Amino acid sequence: MIIQSERELEHKHKRQARLINIALLILLFTTALIALCIGKYPLKPLSALAVLFGKANLHDVMDYHVVLGLRLPRIIASIICGAALASSGTAYQGIFKNPLVSSEFLGVSQGACVGAAIAILLSASAAQIQLFAFLGGLLAVGLTLLIPALMRNNSNLMLVLSGIIIGGAMSSVLGFIKYIADPETELAAITYWQMGSFSYITSDQLASVLLPMGLASLCLFGLSWRIDILSLGESEAQTLGTNVPLVRIFTIICATLLTASSVSIAGTISWVGLIIPHFGRILVGTGNTRLLPTACLGGALFLLTVDTVTRTATAAEMPISILTGLIGAPLYAWLLYKRRMIIN
Amino acid sequence: MLRKTIAALLLVLLVFTTACAKIPQQTVAGTVKTVTDQAGRQVKLPDDVETVAMMFSIPTSLLLALGVGDRLVAVGATWGIQTLIEPSLETIGTVGRGQLDMESLAAYNPDVFLHKASDPATLEVVAKLGIPALGLTTESTAEVLEAITVLGEVFNRQARAAELVEYYHSKMELANRIVAQIPADERKTAIVMGSEIGKVAGGNMLQSFMIETAGGINCAQDVESQQAWPVVGTEKIFAWNPDFIFCTNGSASEYEAADLLHDPTWQNMNAVKNNRVLLVPTDKDSWEYPSLSTCLGFLWMLCQMYPEYYSEADFLQEVDLFYQTAYGMTFNLEFLGYRT
Numbered sequence: 001m002i003i004q005s006e007r008e009l010e011h012k013h014k015r016q017a018r019l020i021n022i023a024l025l026i027l028l029f030t031t032a033l034i035a036l037c038i039g040k041y042p043l044k045p046l047s048a049l050a051v052l053f054g055k056a057n058l059h060d061v062m063d064y065h066v067v068l069g070l071r072l073p074r075i076i077a078s079i080i081c082g083a084a085l086a087s088s089g090t091a092y093q094g095i096f097k098n099p100l101v102s103s104e105f106l107g108v109s110q111g112a113c114v115g116a117a118i119a120i121l122l123s124a125s126a127a128q129i130q131l132f133a134f135l136g137g138l139l140a141v142g143l144t145l146l147i148p149a150l151m152r153n154n155s156n157l158m159l160v161l162s163g164i165i166i167g168g169a170m171s172s173v174l175g176f177i178k179y180i181a182d183p184e185t186e187l188a189a190i191t192y193w194q195m196g197s198f199s200y201i202t203s204d205q206l207a208s209v210l211l212p213m214g215l216a217s218l219c220l221f222g223l224s225w226r227i228d229i230l231s232l233g234e235s236e237a238q239t240l241g242t243n244v245p246l247v248r249i250f251t252i253i254c255a256t257l258l259t260a261s262s263v264s265i266a267g268t269i270s271w272v273g274l275i276i277p278h279f280g281r282i283l284v285g286t287g288n289t290r291l292l293p294t295a296c297l298g299g300a301l302f303l304l305t306v307d308t309v310t311r312t313a314t315a316a317e318m319p320i321s322i323l324t325g326l327i328g329a330p331l332y333a334w335l336l337y338k339r340r341m342i343i344n
Numbered sequence: 345m346l347r348k349t350i351a352a353l354l355l356v357l358l359v360f361t362t363a364c365a366k367i368p369q370q371t372v373a374g375t376v377k378t379v380t381d382q383a384g385r386q387v388k389l390p391d392d393v394e395t396v397a398m399m400f401s402i403p404t405s406l407l408l409a410l411g412v413g414d415r416l417v418a419v420g421a422t423w424g425i426q427t428l429i430e431p432s433l434e435t436i437g438t439v440g441r442g443q444l445d446m447e448s449l450a451a452y453n454p455d456v457f458l459h460k461a462s463d464p465a466t467l468e469v470v471a472k473l474g475i476p477a478l479g480l481t482t483e484s485t486a487e488v489l490e491a492i493t494v495l496g497e498v499f500n501r502q503a504r505a506a507e508l509v510e511y512y513h514s515k516m517e518l519a520n521r522i523v524a525q526i527p528a529d530e531r532k533t534a535i536v537m538g539s540e541i542g543k544v545a546g547g548n549m550l551q552s553f554m555i556e557t558a559g560g561i562n563c564a565q566d567v568e569s570q571q572a573w574p575v576v577g578t579e580k581i582f583a584w585n586p587d588f589i590f591c592t593n594g595s596a597s598e599y600e601a602a603d604l605l606h607d608p609t610w611q612n613m614n615a616v617k618n619n620r621v622l623l624v625p626t627d628k629d630s631w632e633y634p635s636l637s638t639c640l641g642f643l644w645m646l647c648q649m650y651p652e653y654y655s656e657a658d659f660l661q662e663v664d665l666f667y668q669t670a671y672g673m674t675f676n677l678e679f680l681g682y683r684t
Contacts, residue, residue, distance in 0.1 A: 040447040065473050066450045076357055183571060188462045199446050200469045203362075210358060315438070317445045 017290040020283050024297035028079070031301060035075050035308040041066045069203075077201040078307040079300040081262040082272060084213050086299020087292055088255035088262075089273025090280065091220050094227040094288045095251045098156045099339075102273035103137075103259035106163045109268040110170035111140025112260040117177040117190045126208065129193070134212075134260040140166050141256055198266055198307050199317060209261040216257040217296070223251055224288040231288075269321055271328025272299055278335045379497045382490060383461035383479030390455055393498055397439050397449060398458040402482050404433075405635040406492050409508055409670045412499045417452050424628035425680075429671045449475065456498060482634035485512075485553050492636075508636060511669050515639040515662070516557060519646055522654045523559035532649045534560040534588035535581065536624070536632065538573035540598050542581065546574050551592070551632050558645035560588065582613065588649055589615040591623045593630045622648060627681030636670050 036052060037045035043063055050056040051067040089102040103109050115136020119129040147162035148154055174194070181187040226247045229237045237244050262269070280295040306323050375391040396407070397418040404426055407413050413430035418437045427433045439449045444466055449457065450473060457470045461479030470477040478498065480491045489509050496505025535544050536551035545551035547565035549572065555562040563584035567574055581589075591601050601621045610616045624632045624641060631641035640663060647659040663682075664674045 040445065041451045061474060062450055062453055066447060069473060070446050070450065072360060076360055080357065179571070183462075185462065188460075189465070192463065192465050197443060199443060200465065202469060202472060311445075311447070317440055317443055319443065 017284040028301045073201045074198045078304045081266045082299035082303025083296040084258040084262045085272040086276035086295040088258040090277040090295040091255040104270050106144045107140035107166035108137040108259045110167045112137035112263045113194050114174050120189045130264050133264050137256045137260040205265050213261045216254040219254045224292045227288045271324045381479040382481045387478050389476050393455040395454040397452050397454040410501045519557050532587040535563050535586045536590045542577045543573040554642040557642040589621045593624045625682045
């Protein structure tokens with residue numbers, strides 16, 4: 001009887017999660033359509049939609065450039081980056097059983113920047129720069145994990161401290177690379193890459209990250225129930241027949257690839273990977289199978305909304321990290337406060 | 345079920361991404377000309393370039409000198425005499441400061457977008473929008489003069505551009521003639537200090553060229569740095585002990601010439617003892633910022649370092665002549681912020 005009702009409860013949660021995801025999806029789609037219709041270029045909302053569906057007349061080519069060349073790539077970019085950052089944050093938090101981590105706290109974002117900067121110094125191609133960014137991110141997260149292992153201290157605090165150390169070191173390395181770079185060509189390229197911005201997104205850039213991002217997120221979704229098992233504890237997971245190190249490493253690789261891809265088109269965007277998973281947990285609970293899709297959609301919705309505001313609200317566009325920080329920091333404080341209430 | 349949904353979503357995104365690439369090609373209206381910019385790119389432009397937008401502000405003075413200031417529709421910032429030369433700059437729009445606002449640029453849809461040649465990524469993004477993007481570089485005098493020539497082609501003002509370049513060269517020759525009379529043992533040493541004490545103009549910078557054209561010896565000529573305004577530190581400057589310290593006239597400067605003159609630790613420096621810590625004029629039009637005005641900059645340095653060979657009175661005649669030649673109007677010295 002009890003088992004029966006537990007199963008029913010599980011079912012109910014699943015249905016709830018599905019409803020929430022559908023609601024988020026509809027909201028995301030609507031926001032994307034609205035975002036497509038607004039901007040500083042004077043264009044009627046209906047004309048924007050007409051351009052999108054190829055129904056507009058061809059006489060004003062600039063309309064096409066604005067809708068298909070500026071707004072659409074930018075909307076897609078903010079959606080996929082938001083989704084990537086939130087799902088990598090969720091994965092990191094799940095795998096380290098630590099709600100305080102995300103890609104920027106583990107040094108991944110800074111590591112990716114260092115990798116890319118080195119590739120630019122070696123005058124590598126765009127694909128090689130992305131590969132180096134990924135390897136840099138991986139190296140950073142590896143080093144971050146190494147410190148607690150060397151100290152034989154697996155506490156959450158140690159991991160966070162280690163992330164601060166590696167992140168700081170990576171920032172200095174990046175500073176040094178920028179110092180020795182040729183200011184005319186390399187430095188400009190590094191700064192441009194590191195700053196990143198949704199305002200310069202092109203369809204080529206989008207195409208170059210869609211595949212790695214898609215593969216990595218599919219893998220993460222496939223791994224999600226194993227991450228759940230990991231969160232039970234290592235010995236329990238092993239008893240259940242899970243290859244713990246393999247799952248861990250594979251998850252880290254996927255999450256790092258997601259972060260590096262996002263950094264490679266939009267620069268370092270903080271807070272999304274940290275707060276969105278927490279929000280997801282409030283909505284659908286802690287299980288990663290349910291949490292990942294919700295975080296994914298939530299991150300996409302969040303970043304799309306923030307980016308739309310930054311590009312329309314002020315006369316001169318402001319960097320997106322300003323707004324994510326202004327919203328993220330107090331939100332995180334509020335979340336911590338709320339979770340403490342729940343724990344109490 | 346979940347994976348299928350995600351896969352479907354990815355597919356939708358992919359379709360939209362390919363849609364982004366399918367933008368009809370914009371054709372430049374009217375007759376077309378091709379200009380090679382300072383990034384070495386071939387830029388197709390309409391024969392009559394009537395509107396121009398840019399995010400950085402260095403070319404503004406060059407456009408004003410060419411007489412096409414009224415074609416500007418958006419700039420990063422304007423200052424000083426620029427709005428007096430071209431009143432429409434007073435209310436001019438912007439396409440972003442530091443970060444380019446693509447939609448604003450699209451809304452202006454200018455005939456040409458001018459940008460730093462050192463930022464090819466932005467040039468390419470703008471070109472993709474169907475707006476011709478022209479790269480300029482103004483790090484040295486030679487490059488400034490080349491920029492004028494390129495802009496002359498863009499605006500069909502080749503003759504005017506040649507006239508300005510020739511004028512600048514004639515002032516360089518004037519300086520060279522005077523400097524040739526100065527014996528080697530009378531040559532003065534000097535530095536141009538940047539926005540912070542300890543930052544100097546290295547040998548590859550415009551300001552170093554100004555010292556040398558004025559017959560001075562730049563103590564920092566061997567400082568080779570990738571960075572503009574390399575930091576050499578106060579000790580190095582003490583070791584050089586230059587005869588003249590010229591301070592750059594940036595509003596961002598963290599110190600004033602008077603600070604050095606009154607600082608006890610600087611009292612043994614030749615330049616301080618002889619009251620030769622000087623701010624490069626002027627407030628309303630910098631004479632050491634990449635522009636034609638640098639010819640006033642080196643002539644001014646010349647009259648400061650070697651008054652017995654070139655008097656300040658002789659120099660001051662050049663000021664009116666310069667502004668008349670470049671902008672067709674003159675400004676009184678007090679207004680410019682020149683301190684005699």
